[in-house]
Amino acid sequence: MATDDKSTPIEKHPTPMLDELEGGPWPSFVTGLKRLRDTEGAQYAPMMNDLLGQLEHSYENKKGYWKGGVVSVYKYGGGIIPRFSEVAEKYPESKEFHTLRVMPPPGNHYDSKTMRALCDVWEKTGSGLIAFHGQTGNIMFQGATTENTQKAFDELNEIGFDLGGAGPCLRTAMSCVGASRCEMSCFDEQRAHIDIINEYVGEIHRPALPYKIKFKFSGCPNDCVNAIHRADFAVIGTWRDDMKVNQDEVKAYVEKVGRKYMIDSVITNCPTRALSLNDDNTLEVDNKSCVRCMHCLNVMPKALSPGDDKGITILIGGKRSLKVGDLMGTVIVPFMKLDTDEDFEKLTEFAGEVIEFFGDNALEHERVGETIDRIGLPAFLEAMEIDPDPNMVNHPRTSSYVRTDDFDEEAAKYFERQAKKAGLTVAAE
Amino acid sequence: MSQATEMRKPIESGVPEPKQFMHPVMVKNFGAWDWHERPRPGVLHHRAKSGDDIWTVRAGTQRQMDLYTLRLLCDIADEFADGHFRFTTRSNIEYMVADEAKVQPLIDKLLKEGFPVGGTGNSISMISHTQGWLHCDIPGTDASGVVKSLMDRMHEEFIREEMPNRVRITTSCCQINCGGQGDIAINVQYTKPPKIDHNLVANQCERPSVVARCPVAAIRPAMVNGKPSLEVDEKKCICCGACYPPCPPMQINGEDSTKIAIWVGGKHSNARTKPTFHKLVIANLPNNPPRWPEVEEKVMMILKAYKENARDWERVGEWIERIGWPRFFEITGLAFTKHHLDTWTGARHQMNHSTHIRF
Numbered sequence: 145m146a147t148d149d150k151s152t153p154i155e156k157h158p159t160p161m162l163d164e165l166e167g168g169p170w171p172s173f174v175t176g177l178k179r180l181r182d183t184e185g186a187q188y189a190p191m192m193n194d195l196l197g198q199l200e201h202s203y204e205n206k207k208g209y210w211k212g213g214v215v216s217v218y219k220y221g222g223g224i225i226p227r228f229s230e231v232a233e234k235y236p237e238s239k240e241f242h243t244l245r246v247m248p249p250p251g252n253h254y255d256s257k258t259m260r261a262l263c264d265v266w267e268k269t270g271s272g273l274i275a276f277h278g279q280t281g282n283i284m285f286q287g288a289t290t291e292n293t294q295k296a297f298d299e300l301n302e303i304g305f306d307l308g309g310a311g312p313c314l315r316t317a318m319s320c321v322g323a324s325r326c327e328m329s330c331f332d333e334q335r336a337h338i339d340i341i342n343e344y345v346g347e348i349h350r351p352a353l354p355y356k357i358k359f360k361f362s363g364c365p366n367d368c369v370n371a372i373h374r375a376d377f378a379v380i381g382t383w384r385d386d387m388k389v390n391q392d393e394v395k396a397y398v399e400k401v402g403r404k405y406m407i408d409s410v411i412t413n414c415p416t417r418a419l420s421l422n423d424d425n426t427l428e429v430d431n432k433s434c435v436r437c438m439h440c441l442n443v444m445p446k447a448l449s450p451g452d453d454k455g456i457t458i459l460i461g462g463k464r465s466l467k468v469g470d471l472m473g474t475v476i477v478p479f480m481k482l483d484t485d486e487d488f489e490k491l492t493e494f495a496g497e498v499i500e501f502f503g504d505n506a507l508e509h510e511r512v513g514e515t516i517d518r519i520g521l522p523a524f525l526e527a528m529e530i531d532p533d534p535n536m537v538n539h540p541r542t543s544s545y546v547r548t549d550d551f552d553e554e555a556a557k558y559f560e561r562q563a564k565k566a567g568l569t570v571a572a573e
Numbered sequence: 574m575s576q577a578t579e580m581r582k583p584i585e586s587g588v589p590e591p592k593q594f595m596h597p598v599m600v601k602n603f604g605a606w607d608w609h610e611r612p613r614p615g616v617l618h619h620r621a622k623s624g625d626d627i628w629t630v631r632a633g634t635q636r637q638m639d640l641y642t643l644r645l646l647c648d649i650a651d652e653f654a655d656g657h658f659r660f661t662t663r664s665n666i667e668y669m670v671a672d673e674a675k676v677q678p679l680i681d682k683l684l685k686e687g688f689p690v691g692g693t694g695n696s697i698s699m700i701s702h703t704q705g706w707l708h709c710d711i712p713g714t715d716a717s718g719v720v721k722s723l724m725d726r727m728h729e730e731f732i733r734e735e736m737p738n739r740v741r742i743t744t745s746c747c748q749i750n751c752g753g754q755g756d757i758a759i760n761v762q763y764t765k766p767p768k769i770d771h772n773l774v775a776n777q778c779e780r781p782s783v784v785a786r787c788p789v790a791a792i793r794p795a796m797v798n799g800k801p802s803l804e805v806d807e808k809k810c811i812c813c814g815a816c817y818p819p820c821p822p823m824q825i826n827g828e829d830s831t832k833i834a835i836w837v838g839g840k841h842s843n844a845r846t847k848p849t850f851h852k853l854v855i856a857n858l859p860n861n862p863p864r865w866p867e868v869e870e871k872v873m874m875i876l877k878a879y880k881e882n883a884r885d886w887e888r889v890g891e892w893i894e895r896i897g898w899p900r901f902f903e904i905t906g907l908a909f910t911k912h913h914l915d916t917w918t919g920a921r922h923q924m925n926h927s928t929h930i931r932f
Contacts, residue, residue, distance in 0.1 A: 161862060161863040162863060164863045164864060165718055165721050165722070165863050165864075167725075168721070168722075168724075168725030168728075169687075169689060169725055169728040170633060170635070170689065170721055170724035170725045170728060171633065171634055171635040171642070171687055171688060171689075172635060172721060173635040173636070173637040173638075173717050173721060174721075176635060176637065176638060176639030176641070176642055177639065179639050179641045179642075180639045180640070180641075183641075195707075199706055199707060199715070202706035202715065203706070203715065203718070203862040203863055205828070206714075206826075206827075206828050206831060206860055206862065207706075207826055207827065207828075208705075208706045208709060208710065208711065208712040208713075208826065209706075210708060210709065210710045211710055211821060212710050212818070217583065218580040218581065218582070218583065219580075219582060219583050220583060225708075227708060227710065241708070243708060247587065247588050247589070248589070249588065249589045249590065249591035249593075249594060250588065250591050251591050251595075251659060252659045252660040252661070253591040253594040253595045253657070253658075253659045254594050254657070254658055254659060254660075255593075255594045255650070255656050255657050255658075256647035256648075256650040256651050256656045256657075256658075257656065258594060259643060259646070259647050259650075259658075260644065260647050262643075263640045263643050263644055263647075266640065267640055272639055272640045273637060273638070273639055274637075274638055274640075274643060275636050275637045275638070275664075276634070276636065276638065276660045276664060276666075277660060277664065278704075279701065279702075279703060279751050279752065279753065286637070286707075286708055294580075297583070298581050301583055301584055301586070302584075304586060304589050305586075305589060306583070306584070306585060306586045306587050306588075306589075307583075317588070318662070320662070321659065321661075321667075323603050323604040323606075324591070324595055324599045324600075324603055325599055325606060325619055325627065325629070325669070326606060326609075326619075327606035327607055327608055327609060327619070329604065329606070332604065334590075334591050334592075337588060338587070338588045338590065341587055341588045342587035342588055345585050345587040346585070348587075349583075349585060365842070365843035365844070366842045366843070366844060367841050367842055367843060367848070368662055368841075369662050370662070370753060370754070370841040372841065372843075372848050373753060373754050373839075373841055373848060373850075374753055405885075408884070408885075409884075409885050409886055413845050413886055414845075415845050415846060435843075436843075437843050437844050437845055438842070438843060438844045439844045439845045439886070442844060443886065445608045445609055445610070446608040446610070449607075449608070464749060464750045464751060464753065465748055465749050465750045465813075466749050466786075466788075466815055467786065467788050467815065468788060468918065469788075469917055469918070470750065470754070470850055472848060472850075508782070508785065509782070509785065509786060
């Protein structure tokens, strides 16, 4: 891969190790970086030459050479990931290589006109390198100088894009493709996402929370945006009534794959033994036991569909390792309707209450799941004015170390709630 | 001051409305889809309740894209896909077309331009990954390089749907695990406590927050050579690197200390079993750029064992649940050590409290 030097304006750093990442059938990011370096007359060419030089240096020494710092745009405190090179004397053109985190539309939809406009901004103000998308869900415009950071933001902002979160603040959210193309979708993910994030967008732009807080929206329990694992506040679509069964399609499927495969792969894979295959190849479903795991719907999407009484489950407290280890979200709201304007307002309001609770009660650098662990779920529920529900647990407590002198009062409240629920249902009918 | 008044005020527009970018058939049938099928790997066919159809062609990208690549993807959208596209959670691009006749030319064009078509159904999709040496301030390795190397090797499984179930792989450049949970996770695991430059700590680090950051309370303030600094109880230290971002003089990565571990059995979906975390199977693999051959070899071996032994629809973790961990270590020929016994909070819940033993 030796480059023949025909008096090019920049002296290219040799990149023998990176060059090895250009072969093979998968698209190569190295080839992309080199294209930017080799774009004649491009303002970013010298920067990308030194970036490649530093990256090769990392490959040789097996070390990273970026330091953080403080860079922001006018009126905002977050959204920029500052990067200053620790080896700037060797690679001066890429000594400042900041990332602008920009919020994509929910579901990551684009059209070519908009994408070209994004590219044109970055052609003038950045490195020419953009990641679709980062793990939090941002479009990452990687590589702006401190001076150009404001220019790049101003232009991106003018064409309808805004910075995402970085630092101790509300973060950029993520949604699956959902209702725009998926029959499993149980709510309007795009609306929930936009309603919540845009209501509290100030919490993104001016970091003032103990640590980060993330929202993710998955249209069904397949959870394609990994909300339970990755979000402090996971909104997941589900349904309350019976799943829909098209028995003709069930029969057609059984005829295609055979009874043995149907039993081994669908019936016995049901986690709550809620399925039974009838002698005539129709399907019997015990909907009271079904936990909406999605397996049978995934295998037979033509035959089985979610029910009509759709809504969401909310789980709170998921996060990655720092500081106490990975945590998953815990069910806090087992079911909530999300159809009317009032439903969406209620969700947005609840999200606000959780953000406020987090801001008021979390210790520095503590995620809300860690706060809940520290104070106990009952204290969190009390703060949120949510009643305990057996859907929140795998099983009731096994430890006897608990003070229960108000058990009778708590039990009375439970029966009162149950009666009210039953009464409301009767009245509605 | 005068300069500040001239600054442009931001428009706090927040999240953009996606419908302005979506394919008109998707806008029209929003929330009213009926079913889908996969006519071939890399292609989804969705039928709306209205009877409308849309075909999606999915292709792999390098995630970190240069302007040429992005504009090429736009050209492809304009010529073959009515100008619309989206990206999946795992950085695959998806083009949607309302006319089935456009599917094959679109596939041909993507393949011609070097974008593998696949990643649907029971395939190995693109690896979700972190920034690494290209941009992170605390990376032990270069996720982009690891991913490129592995996707080259796993390409045949990306373009087919021949695995028992979908395989979701992740990489992370340190134990913080920003890459997330995966059927297989390839993560940096530091093996040595931080090396402290005591001359720099007082000036660069806010010492109380560094002390507070440590998950095992192994860091305490100390005077070293007459200067305020920090010291680490190396017996307690778990080498996680959490102290390094707030205090760069506590150098965690280095040739002797940056190793790679492989974890298996993480799962996001609620399908069949509840979501699970991945579990450690191998540590201490060399961090060996530019192609990480030792890591590749182990990942390919685990994938082969899974493909040959798992039943249809079992994810990696579910397969191991059925056959048991002893059999997993036997089939893969990997070592089971004291390091596989968790010692963190709640670890006892992970032990076998029964006589359920497979012989």
